[in-house]
Amino acid sequence: MVDKRQYLRTPIACRIKIVHAELGEMLVKTRDLSDGGVFVLLDPEQAPPIGSFVTGQIQGLVEDAPIVEMEVVRAEPDGIGLRFVTQD
Template sequence: MSSKDKRRHVRTAFACRIKIAHDSIGELLVKTRDISDGGVFVVLEPEHIPPVGTHLQGQVQGLMEDAPVLMMEVVRVEPAGVGLRFVQDE
């Protein structure tokens, strides 16, 4: 079974800018590749890719004035970037 078969949410190609922040990488302004109700894939340079399981903050830039800051978890790493899952209040 491929990873696409395991997904609960349909992914939609969507390019926007998102600011991500974590102590290990600081604050970075990155581009998204796709998004779903459950998460987002962001394009990152290899030296900025945090390990799977890392929790970081993200905020969409330029679409609305006061976009919420969301907690996200790295769930997939690829050479082009990382798949982030939106973390619900736990």
């Protein structure tokens, strides 16, 4: 299988608050992070649908992290892949 990833993924576990318009707010953990997005661990029944948008904010830092918009781009049994949405 050919790896088509554009960005190098870095394994990292931290808490992130995800907010979805219909599903509300959830506090989950990350599995990995890249310049293009993040993979978060959650149960499939909690997962927003592919193509939907969420906001996310890393938790537990000394200062408040920025809130970023992300799109759900893939789902796996242990979580979802989120792509950072750039504001042009």
